[in-house]
Amino acid sequence: MTGRFSRRDLVSYTAAMAAASASRAVAAPLRALPEGHDIDAAIRAKVDAGEVPGVVAMAASGRATIYEGAFGVRARGAAAKMSVDTVFRIASMIKLLTSVAALQLVEQGKLRLDEPAANIDPALAAPQVLAGFDPQGAPQLRPARKPITLRNLLSHTSGFSYPLWDADVVRYSRAARANKSLPRSVLTFDPDSRWAYGGSLDRVGRLVEIASGQTLDRYFADHILGPLGMSDTGFTITDKQRAREAHLHVRERDGTLVTQPLEHHTAPRTFSGGGGIYSTAPDYLILLQALLNSGSIGGTSILRPETVALMAANQIGNLDAGVMRTTNPAISNDVDFFPGTRLGWGLGHMINLDPVRNARKAGSLTWAGLYNTYYWIDPSSGVAGVIMMQILPFADTRALATYRAFEGAIYRATKAV
Known part of the structure; x- marks a missing residue:
């Protein structure tokens, strides 16, 4: 090794x-x-x-x-x-x-598996986690407790989740279309805390492009x-x-x-x-x-x-x-x-x-x-x-x-x- x-x-x-x-x-x-x-x-x-x-x-x-x-x-x-x-x-x-x-x-x-992926792609810095919705349906966001790593992205433990299999992401996307001040995408949980199939490998593709040139x-x-x-x-x-x-x-x-x-x-x-x-x-x-x-x-x-x-x-x-x-x-x-x-x-x-x-x-x-x-x-x-x-x-x-x-x-x- x-x-x-x-x-x-x-x-x-x-x-x-x-x-x-x-x-x-x-x-x-x-x-x-x-x-x-x-x-x-x-x-x-x-x-x-x-x-x-x-x-x-x-x-x-x-x-x-x-x-x-x-x-x-x-x-x-x-x-x-x-x-x-x-x-x-x-x-x-x-x-x-x-x-x-x-x-x-x-x-x-x-690239490194366990360093913050934002070191390579700044777009992955300061991720926001969807903590729920208020009584009026507005998304409630908070900062992620951990940075996203390449290991998280490859193993689908990053927090990114596809709307096709996540009703909360569907609901958030509707709110984000109506309120342009909201981030385009959010995490549905803190990195390493759960598994969800989502757009993690899209982000890995971008890391490959940046790291390889x-x-x-x-x-x-x-x-x-x-x-x-x-x-x-x-x-x-x-x-x-x-x-x-x-x-x-x-x-x-x-x-x-x-x-x-x-x-x-x-x-x-x-x-x-x-x-x-x-x-x-x-x-x-x-x-x-x-x-x-x-x-x-x-x-x-x-x-x-x-x-x-x-x-x-x-x-x-x-x-x-x-x-x-x-x-x-x-x-x-x-x-x-x-x-x-x-x-x-x-x-x-x-x-x-x-x-x-x-x-x-x-x-x-x-x-x-x-x-x-x-x-x-x-x-x-x-x-x-x-x-x-x-x-x-x-x-x-x-x-x-x-x-x-x-x-x-x-x-x-x-x-x-």
Whole structure:
């Protein structure tokens, strides 16, 4: 460990590496999938039943792809079939890229996990906490008791919360629009005191830009996407990539799916660390493989092994994480991916602290994108997977059922459970 990480990180790193060593001692190496595996059938059944219009799914070990499949169509009512290289909007799955970027800069000493983030970005100085509303509905603000750190931002313990899953933020936003003297955004709690999913990684993206001296798209291209050969991932897409793009489908209340036209795309002038990126399943799987393989793949290293181990170590103690109640059911369902399972959060991923029956083991890492794209990394079993669909609302029950069917079939086929 270098001096750029804290004593807290040394303890986390030692524990994470010990757990990884123990899991590798019992995990059987992944082999080629046996003839007659049921992965194709598990996914095709969901498409043929009309539950989802189209799916691309892939899985890999740290060194080789072990499964790929494409089913259904890119748009209901159109002829173009899903292909493995179909382009998707992956929304919040950019957060993993942003986390990797920030941790690269931590390794270089340009960012620090536990110093005030305002030392780099003054916009994060003097944050205000929403303490409630007075009887007339006016927001009551107070200064935060602690500064926001990069660790808070990466682990979603900063106090920033998305309005999509926080009614108080919705209420505050209405008040701020009416009263321009109010801050544009506030914290919903003091840093380190709770967990809430929100715009923390947008702020991390800005820290990356300031610390590196590059725009986020350029930084990604130079330090992650280019080195890994992720040529179909970026904030903008070419006409040829556009021709491979999947359409969004909106689930109506009666369960039917309505195809949407492709979004109007213009090259952005600013770049978010929290959303707004395109990718494909093969591209994203390369990133997952690199992390599954301790930060390296094909002779290219994007992070040191000790940093990857820290990403996978729970950073939030016993704070409740992972359950989100929607304020807009048209955009997202309530989110609880693993009911009854203890959840943590690392430096970039959700962590299931308990095993999931007939699927991923304890210590697996995961997150998702708004349009029902999902990934997981299971270090103990030596497997990572990605599945991409284009459906709203988020956490669509039929999309999740397809995801679970895919994951379960992968573990049955590899006998990694």
